[in-house]
Amino acid sequence: MARLIFALVSLVCMFQTLAAPLQSRAVTSKECSSFNVQASIGIDAARTSLGSINTGNDIGNARNLLEAQLSLLDANNGTTQIADSLLVNAPPAPADANARIVSGLQASLASLSHVVLIVDNSTKAAVAAANASMTTALESAQQAVAANCQTTVN
Numbered sequence: 001m002a003r004l005i006f007a008l009v010s011l012v013c014m015f016q017t018l019a020a021p022l023q024s025r026a027v028t029s030k031e032c033s034s035f036n037v038q039a040s041i042g043i044d045a046a047r048t049s050l051g052s053i054n055t056g057n058d059i060g061n062a063r064n065l066l067e068a069q070l071s072l073l074d075a076n077n078g079t080t081q082i083a084d085s086l087l088v089n090a091p092p093a094p095a096d097a098n099a100r101i102v103s104g105l106q107a108s109l110a111s112l113s114h115v116v117l118i119v120d121n122s123t124k125a126a127v128a129a130a131n132a133s134m135t136t137a138l139e140s141a142q143q144a145v146a147a148n149c150q151t152t153v154n
């Protein structure tokens, strides 16, 4: 029995050794990771807010609302690339990922600033909420750019 257990333990150790080189993933600092989490939370909140608006009911604002959502997707692409790169077996994110989060959020905020809402209704509340979430996300992404945050091979 002892011999069998020893054999099993040896086998497990051998597989762990074999598996070790496959466990490579990109790494980044705790601070940079936190900037990305904060940006990602803000982008998700803004997507949810803007997603609640039925642009089909608002011809005058539809284009700017849709463009704001498309730019948010560009920003989301950057946060996803960074988060994905920190998973096991993933390559580093592109060096400009944080810069693309910043430019996506800036473009989205610019589109939102062209939305004209006079009536205090759910559309106005959703745009204001998205504006606030994106502004917070932008601050985090700008801090990540200032700190030159990168994901690098472990």
Ligand SMILES: *[C@@H]1O[C@H](CO)[C@@H](O)[C@H](O)[C@H]1NC(C)=O
Pocket (backbone or CB within 6 Å): 077, 078
């Ligand atoms: C994210 O951006 C990169 C670089 O611009 C692009 O190659 C990729 O297709 C984008 N991914 C998505 C899901 O949009």
Ligand SMILES: *[C@@H]1O[C@H](CO)[C@@H](O)[C@H](O)[C@H]1NC(C)=O
Pocket (backbone or CB within 6 Å): 112, 113, 114, 115, 127, 128, 131, 132, 135
């Ligand atoms: C977004 O918020 C800023 C202040 O944080 C404000 O100046 C701007 O008017 C707001 N834009 C919209 C579309 O709510």
Ligand SMILES: *[C@@H]1O[C@H](CO)[C@@H](O)[C@H](O)[C@H]1NC(C)=O
Pocket (backbone or CB within 6 Å): 057, 058, 061, 116, 117, 118, 119, 120, 121, 122, 123, 124
């Ligand atoms: C809110 O009011 C604006 C006009 O200021 C209008 O364009 C929009 O469709 C309204 N939203 C809803 C949900 O009625």
